[in-house]
Amino acid sequence: xxxxxxxxxxxxxxxxxxxxxxxxAKYEEMEDQVxxxxxxxxxxxxxxxxxxxxxxxxxxxxxxxxxxxxxxGFAMYYFTYDPWIxxxxxxEDFYVMKEYRGFGIGSEILKTLSDTAVKNRCSSMHFIVxxxxxxxxxxxxxxxxxDLSLQEGWRLFRIDKENLLKMSAEE
Amino acid sequence: MDFTIRAATLxxxxxxxxxxxxxxxxxKVSDQVKITQKDLEQDGFSKxxxxxxxxxxxxxxxxxxxxxxxxxxxxxxxxxxxxxxxAVYMEDLYVMPEFRGKGIGKALMSKVxxxxxxxxxxxxxxxxxxxxxxxxxxxxxxxxxxxxxDLGYHCMRCEGDALENLAQGDL
Numbered sequence: 600x601x602x603x604x605x606x607x608x609x610x611x612x613x614x615x616x617x618x619x620x621x622x623x624a625k626y627e628e629m630e631d632q633v634x635x636x637x638x639x640x641x642x643x644x645x646x647x648x649x650x651x652x653x654x655x656x657x658x659x660x661x662x663x664x665x666x667x668x669x670x671x672g673f674a675m676y677y678f679t680y681d682p683w684i685x686x687x688x689x690x691e692d693f694y695v696m697k698e699y700r701g702f703g704i705g706s707e708i709l710k711t712l713s714d715t716a717v718k719n720r721c722s723s724m725h726f727i728v729x730x731x732x733x734x735x736x737x738x739x740x741x742x743x744x745x746d747l748s749l750q751e752g753w754r755l756f757r758i759d760k761e762n763l764l765k766m767s768a769e770e
Numbered sequence: 771m772d773f774t775i776r777a778a779t780l781x782x783x784x785x786x787x788x789x790x791x792x793x794x795x796x797x798k799v800s801d802q803v804k805i806t807q808k809d810l811e812q813d814g815f816s817k818x819x820x821x822x823x824x825x826x827x828x829x830x831x832x833x834x835x836x837x838x839x840x841x842x843x844x845x846x847x848x849x850x851x852x853x854x855x856x857a858v859y860m861e862d863l864y865v866m867p868e869f870r871g872k873g874i875g876k877a878l879m880s881k882v883x884x885x886x887x888x889x890x891x892x893x894x895x896x897x898x899x900x901x902x903x904x905x906x907x908x909x910x911x912x913x914x915x916x917x918x919x920d921l922g923y924h925c926m927r928c929e930g931d932a933l934e935n936l937a938q939g940d941l
Contacts, residue, residue, distance in 0.1 A: 713936035723929035743932025748924035752900035762913030767883035
Protein backbone atom coordinates (compact mmCIF):
# COMPACT_ATOMS: atom_id res chain seq x y z
CA UNK A 600 0.00 0.00 0.00
CA UNK A 601 1.53 3.26 -1.09
CA UNK A 602 -0.78 5.69 0.59
CA UNK A 603 -0.79 5.87 4.32
CA UNK A 604 0.39 8.71 6.47
CA UNK A 605 2.31 8.56 9.74
CA UNK A 606 1.97 11.59 11.95
CA UNK A 607 2.06 12.84 15.52
CA UNK A 608 -1.30 12.27 17.26
CA UNK A 609 -3.54 15.28 17.87
CA UNK A 610 -6.31 15.77 20.47
CA UNK A 611 -8.91 14.91 17.81
CA UNK A 612 -7.34 11.43 17.48
CA UNK A 613 -8.17 10.49 21.09
CA UNK A 614 -11.40 8.55 20.27
CA UNK A 615 -9.51 6.51 17.65
CA UNK A 616 -6.56 5.92 20.00
CA UNK A 617 -8.92 4.53 22.64
CA UNK A 618 -10.66 2.37 20.03
CA UNK A 619 -7.32 0.92 18.92
CA UNK A 620 -6.15 0.42 22.55
CA UNK A 621 -9.29 -1.66 23.13
CA UNK A 622 -8.78 -3.60 19.89
CA UNK A 623 -5.22 -4.45 20.93
CA ALA A 624 -6.39 -5.44 24.43
CA LYS A 625 -9.04 -7.69 22.82
CA TYR A 626 -6.31 -9.30 20.67
CA GLU A 627 -4.40 -9.96 23.95
CA GLU A 628 -7.65 -11.28 25.50
CA MET A 629 -7.56 -8.50 28.11
CA GLU A 630 -10.37 -6.24 26.87
CA ASP A 631 -12.04 -5.97 30.28
CA GLN A 632 -8.80 -4.57 31.76
CA VAL A 633 -9.04 -1.26 29.86
CA UNK A 634 -10.51 1.34 32.23
CA UNK A 635 -8.88 4.34 30.56
CA UNK A 636 -11.32 6.94 29.16
CA UNK A 637 -11.09 9.53 26.36
CA UNK A 638 -10.96 12.20 29.06
CA UNK A 639 -7.89 10.54 30.68
CA UNK A 640 -6.14 10.25 27.32
CA UNK A 641 -6.80 13.90 26.49
CA UNK A 642 -5.64 15.19 29.87
CA UNK A 643 -2.62 12.91 30.13
CA UNK A 644 -1.35 13.20 26.57
CA UNK A 645 -2.00 16.76 25.51
CA UNK A 646 -1.38 18.89 28.61
CA UNK A 647 1.77 20.77 29.67
CA UNK A 648 3.59 17.66 30.91
CA UNK A 649 2.35 14.73 28.82
CA UNK A 650 2.62 11.26 30.33
CA UNK A 651 2.81 9.72 26.87
CA UNK A 652 3.37 10.48 23.17
CA UNK A 653 1.55 8.91 20.25
CA UNK A 654 2.05 8.45 16.52
CA UNK A 655 -0.90 7.41 14.36
CA UNK A 656 -1.19 5.90 10.90
CA UNK A 657 -4.07 7.14 8.81
CA UNK A 658 -5.32 6.33 5.34
CA UNK A 659 -7.14 8.64 2.89
CA UNK A 660 -10.86 7.94 2.33
CA UNK A 661 -10.39 6.21 -1.02
CA UNK A 662 -8.10 3.58 0.57
CA UNK A 663 -10.28 2.75 3.55
CA UNK A 664 -10.93 -0.96 3.93
CA UNK A 665 -13.12 -0.53 6.99
CA UNK A 666 -15.74 2.13 6.49
CA UNK A 667 -15.56 5.18 8.66
CA UNK A 668 -12.06 4.58 10.04
CA UNK A 669 -9.18 6.60 8.71
CA UNK A 670 -6.86 6.09 11.73
CA UNK A 671 -5.82 2.44 11.38
CA GLY A 672 -2.70 2.05 13.50
CA PHE A 673 -0.88 3.69 16.38
CA ALA A 674 2.05 3.53 18.77
CA MET A 675 2.11 4.96 22.29
CA TYR A 676 5.49 5.65 23.89
CA TYR A 677 7.27 7.69 26.57
CA PHE A 678 10.80 8.38 27.76
CA THR A 679 12.30 6.51 30.70
CA TYR A 680 15.70 6.53 32.41
CA ASP A 681 18.38 4.01 33.24
CA PRO A 682 20.89 5.46 35.73
CA TRP A 683 23.69 3.46 34.04
CA ILE A 684 23.09 4.47 30.42
CA UNK A 685 20.63 7.37 30.53
CA UNK A 686 17.53 8.05 28.44
CA UNK A 687 15.49 5.25 26.94
CA UNK A 688 12.36 5.14 24.80
CA UNK A 689 9.65 2.86 26.16
CA UNK A 690 7.12 1.48 23.70
CA GLU A 691 3.84 1.02 25.59
CA ASP A 692 1.46 0.01 22.76
CA PHE A 693 1.93 -0.74 19.09
CA TYR A 694 -0.95 -1.90 16.87
CA VAL A 695 -2.16 -1.97 13.27
CA MET A 696 -5.76 -3.01 12.45
CA LYS A 697 -5.99 -6.56 11.07
CA GLU A 698 -7.29 -5.38 7.66
CA TYR A 699 -4.16 -3.24 7.18
CA ARG A 700 -1.44 -5.70 8.15
CA GLY A 701 1.18 -6.99 5.74
CA PHE A 702 1.65 -3.65 3.99
CA GLY A 703 4.68 -2.47 5.93
CA ILE A 704 2.77 -0.02 8.14
CA GLY A 705 4.00 -1.65 11.36
CA SER A 706 7.60 -1.62 10.14
CA GLU A 707 7.26 2.03 9.19
CA ILE A 708 5.88 2.92 12.65
CA LEU A 709 8.77 1.07 14.30
CA LYS A 710 11.23 2.87 12.04
CA THR A 711 9.76 6.25 13.06
CA LEU A 712 9.99 5.33 16.75
CA SER A 713 13.59 4.13 16.45
CA ASP A 714 14.42 7.35 14.66
CA THR A 715 12.78 9.30 17.49
CA ALA A 716 14.82 7.29 20.01
CA VAL A 717 18.09 7.97 18.21
CA LYS A 718 17.29 11.69 17.69
CA ASN A 719 16.51 12.07 21.42
CA ARG A 720 19.80 10.40 22.32
CA CYS A 721 18.14 7.34 23.77
CA SER A 722 20.52 4.41 23.89
CA SER A 723 17.76 1.82 23.75
CA MET A 724 14.08 1.11 23.12
CA HIS A 725 12.32 -1.10 25.68
CA PHE A 726 8.92 -2.79 25.68
CA ILE A 727 7.17 -5.89 27.03
CA VAL A 728 5.64 -8.74 25.08
CA UNK A 729 3.54 -11.64 26.34
CA UNK A 730 5.48 -14.89 25.86
CA UNK A 731 2.38 -16.44 24.29
CA UNK A 732 2.43 -13.83 21.51
CA UNK A 733 4.79 -15.79 19.25
CA UNK A 734 4.06 -13.67 16.14
CA UNK A 735 5.07 -10.44 17.89
CA UNK A 736 8.14 -11.97 19.55
CA UNK A 737 9.35 -13.19 16.14
CA UNK A 738 8.61 -9.76 14.59
CA UNK A 739 10.76 -8.04 17.22
CA UNK A 740 13.55 -10.65 17.34
CA UNK A 741 13.89 -10.40 13.52
CA UNK A 742 14.62 -6.73 14.09
CA UNK A 743 17.35 -7.39 16.66
CA UNK A 744 15.41 -7.17 19.93
CA UNK A 745 16.66 -9.26 22.84
CA ASP A 746 14.52 -10.87 25.52
CA LEU A 747 15.84 -9.51 28.82
CA SER A 748 13.61 -11.78 30.89
CA LEU A 749 15.16 -14.85 29.29
CA GLN A 750 18.71 -13.58 28.83
CA GLU A 751 19.27 -11.64 32.04
CA GLY A 752 16.51 -12.87 34.36
CA TRP A 753 14.56 -9.61 34.69
CA ARG A 754 11.05 -10.03 36.06
CA LEU A 755 8.49 -7.23 35.91
CA PHE A 756 6.81 -6.61 39.25
CA ARG A 757 3.76 -4.55 40.02
CA ILE A 758 1.91 -3.13 43.03
CA ASP A 759 -1.70 -2.20 42.40
CA LYS A 760 -3.57 0.69 43.97
CA GLU A 761 -4.92 -1.16 47.02
CA ASN A 762 -1.46 -2.19 48.17
CA LEU A 763 0.03 1.15 47.11
CA LEU A 764 -2.35 2.83 49.55
CA LYS A 765 -1.33 0.42 52.32
CA MET A 766 2.35 0.97 51.59
CA SER A 767 2.10 4.75 51.47
CA ALA A 768 0.35 4.79 54.85
CA GLU A 769 3.14 2.89 56.59
CA GLU A 770 5.50 4.88 58.84
CA MET B 771 17.33 4.15 63.59
CA ASP B 772 16.97 7.87 63.10
CA PHE B 773 16.72 8.79 59.41
CA THR B 774 14.84 11.17 57.10
CA ILE B 775 13.39 10.64 53.63
CA ARG B 776 13.27 13.68 51.36
CA ALA B 777 13.23 14.77 47.71
CA ALA B 778 16.66 14.74 46.05
CA THR B 779 18.23 18.06 45.03
CA LEU B 780 20.96 18.98 42.53
CA UNK B 781 23.50 18.81 45.39
CA UNK B 782 22.61 15.16 46.03
CA UNK B 783 23.78 14.05 42.58
CA UNK B 784 27.33 13.48 43.86
CA UNK B 785 26.05 10.95 46.43
CA UNK B 786 23.49 9.43 44.05
CA UNK B 787 26.30 8.86 41.54
CA UNK B 788 28.43 7.30 44.30
CA UNK B 789 25.61 4.94 45.32
CA UNK B 790 24.77 3.99 41.71
CA UNK B 791 28.41 2.88 41.34
CA UNK B 792 28.30 1.04 44.68
CA UNK B 793 25.26 -0.91 43.49
CA UNK B 794 26.94 -1.69 40.13
CA UNK B 795 30.19 -2.73 41.87
CA UNK B 796 28.21 -5.06 44.11
CA UNK B 797 26.77 -6.66 40.95
CA LYS B 798 30.33 -6.70 39.49
CA VAL B 799 29.32 -4.59 36.48
CA SER B 800 30.56 -1.08 37.35
CA ASP B 801 32.17 -0.74 33.88
CA GLN B 802 28.62 -0.65 32.46
CA VAL B 803 27.85 2.64 34.23
CA LYS B 804 28.21 5.38 31.60
CA ILE B 805 26.19 8.07 33.38
CA THR B 806 28.22 10.68 35.29
CA GLN B 807 27.28 13.06 38.10
CA LYS B 808 26.93 15.82 35.48
CA ASP B 809 24.54 13.67 33.39
CA LEU B 810 22.39 13.07 36.47
CA GLU B 811 22.31 16.81 37.18
CA GLN B 812 21.24 17.58 33.61
CA ASP B 813 18.78 14.72 33.19
CA GLY B 814 17.14 14.95 36.60
CA PHE B 815 17.12 18.62 37.47
CA SER B 816 16.37 20.57 34.31
CA LYS B 817 12.98 21.96 33.18
CA UNK B 818 11.83 18.58 31.84
CA UNK B 819 13.45 15.97 34.11
CA UNK B 820 13.69 12.37 32.93
CA UNK B 821 13.61 11.07 36.48
CA UNK B 822 12.97 12.11 40.09
CA UNK B 823 14.93 11.08 43.16
CA UNK B 824 14.45 10.65 46.88
CA UNK B 825 17.23 10.38 49.44
CA UNK B 826 17.50 8.67 52.83
CA UNK B 827 19.70 10.66 55.16
CA UNK B 828 21.01 9.96 58.69
CA UNK B 829 22.19 12.55 61.24
CA UNK B 830 25.92 13.30 61.43
CA UNK B 831 26.52 11.12 64.51
CA UNK B 832 25.19 8.05 62.67
CA UNK B 833 27.22 8.57 59.48
CA UNK B 834 28.73 5.62 57.60
CA UNK B 835 32.25 4.27 58.13
CA UNK B 836 33.34 6.36 55.10
CA UNK B 837 31.70 9.48 56.51
CA UNK B 838 28.50 9.59 54.40
CA UNK B 839 25.16 10.78 55.77
CA UNK B 840 23.25 10.10 52.53
CA UNK B 841 22.80 6.35 52.84
CA UNK B 842 20.03 5.33 50.44
CA UNK B 843 18.11 6.54 47.41
CA UNK B 844 15.36 5.75 44.97
CA UNK B 845 15.05 6.94 41.36
CA UNK B 846 11.59 6.90 39.81
CA UNK B 847 9.66 8.40 36.88
CA UNK B 848 6.11 8.51 35.58
CA UNK B 849 4.95 6.13 32.88
CA UNK B 850 1.61 5.31 31.28
CA UNK B 851 -0.47 2.19 30.99
CA UNK B 852 -2.74 2.16 27.95
CA UNK B 853 -5.20 0.14 30.08
CA UNK B 854 -5.12 1.98 33.40
CA UNK B 855 -3.49 5.36 32.79
CA UNK B 856 -0.88 7.03 34.97
CA ALA B 857 1.70 4.80 36.59
CA VAL B 858 4.98 5.26 38.45
CA TYR B 859 8.11 3.23 37.71
CA MET B 860 10.69 2.69 40.44
CA GLU B 861 13.98 2.37 38.54
CA ASP B 862 16.42 2.08 41.46
CA LEU B 863 16.06 1.35 45.18
CA TYR B 864 19.28 1.13 47.18
CA VAL B 865 20.40 1.27 50.81
CA MET B 866 24.11 1.07 51.75
CA PRO B 867 24.83 -2.42 53.20
CA GLU B 868 25.69 -1.15 56.70
CA PHE B 869 22.29 0.59 56.95
CA ARG B 870 20.08 -2.30 55.88
CA GLY B 871 17.52 -4.03 58.06
CA LYS B 872 16.41 -0.76 59.67
CA GLY B 873 13.33 0.01 57.57
CA ILE B 874 15.04 2.51 55.26
CA GLY B 875 14.28 0.59 52.05
CA LYS B 876 10.64 0.23 53.03
CA ALA B 877 10.44 3.95 53.89
CA LEU B 878 11.92 4.91 50.48
CA MET B 879 9.44 2.68 48.69
CA SER B 880 6.60 4.05 50.82
CA LYS B 881 7.58 7.59 49.76
CA VAL B 882 7.57 6.63 46.06
CA UNK B 883 4.09 5.12 46.57
CA UNK B 884 2.84 8.32 48.25
CA UNK B 885 4.23 10.52 45.47
CA UNK B 886 2.80 8.20 42.82
CA UNK B 887 -0.67 8.21 44.35
CA UNK B 888 -0.54 12.01 44.75
CA UNK B 889 0.20 12.26 41.00
CA UNK B 890 -2.85 10.14 40.17
CA UNK B 891 -1.06 6.84 39.54
CA UNK B 892 -2.85 3.54 40.04
CA UNK B 893 0.17 1.25 39.87
CA UNK B 894 3.87 1.09 40.76
CA UNK B 895 6.07 -1.02 38.48
CA UNK B 896 9.72 -2.10 38.73
CA UNK B 897 11.94 -5.01 37.68
CA UNK B 898 13.87 -7.45 39.85
CA UNK B 899 16.47 -10.02 38.82
CA UNK B 900 15.28 -13.57 39.28
CA UNK B 901 18.35 -14.55 41.35
CA UNK B 902 17.86 -11.70 43.83
CA UNK B 903 16.02 -13.84 46.39
CA UNK B 904 16.14 -11.34 49.29
CA UNK B 905 14.69 -8.55 47.12
CA UNK B 906 12.03 -10.86 45.62
CA UNK B 907 10.94 -11.87 49.15
CA UNK B 908 10.89 -8.22 50.35
CA UNK B 909 8.71 -7.11 47.45
CA UNK B 910 6.29 -10.04 47.63
CA UNK B 911 5.81 -9.22 51.35
CA UNK B 912 4.84 -5.63 50.38
CA UNK B 913 1.94 -6.94 48.30
CA UNK B 914 3.65 -6.87 44.88
CA UNK B 915 3.04 -9.50 42.26
CA UNK B 916 5.28 -10.93 39.57
CA UNK B 917 3.82 -9.83 36.22
CA UNK B 918 6.41 -11.84 34.27
CA UNK B 919 5.38 -15.03 36.10
CA ASP B 920 1.65 -14.46 36.27
CA LEU B 921 0.97 -12.94 32.85
CA GLY B 922 4.04 -14.16 30.95
CA TYR B 923 5.22 -10.67 30.06
CA HIS B 924 8.87 -10.56 28.99
CA CYS B 925 10.99 -7.37 29.12
CA MET B 926 12.48 -6.73 25.66
CA ARG B 927 15.21 -4.39 24.49
CA CYS B 928 16.37 -3.03 21.15
CA GLU B 929 19.72 -1.21 21.36
CA GLY B 930 22.99 -0.29 19.60
CA ASP B 931 23.23 -1.62 16.04
CA ALA B 932 19.74 -3.13 16.16
CA LEU B 933 18.25 0.27 17.07
CA GLU B 934 20.29 2.08 14.38
CA ASN B 935 19.29 -0.47 11.76
CA LEU B 936 15.65 -0.18 12.73
CA ALA B 937 15.89 3.62 12.39
CA GLN B 938 17.42 3.24 8.93
CA GLY B 939 14.65 0.91 7.88
CA ASP B 940 16.93 -2.11 7.32
CA LEU B 941 15.52 -5.51 8.12
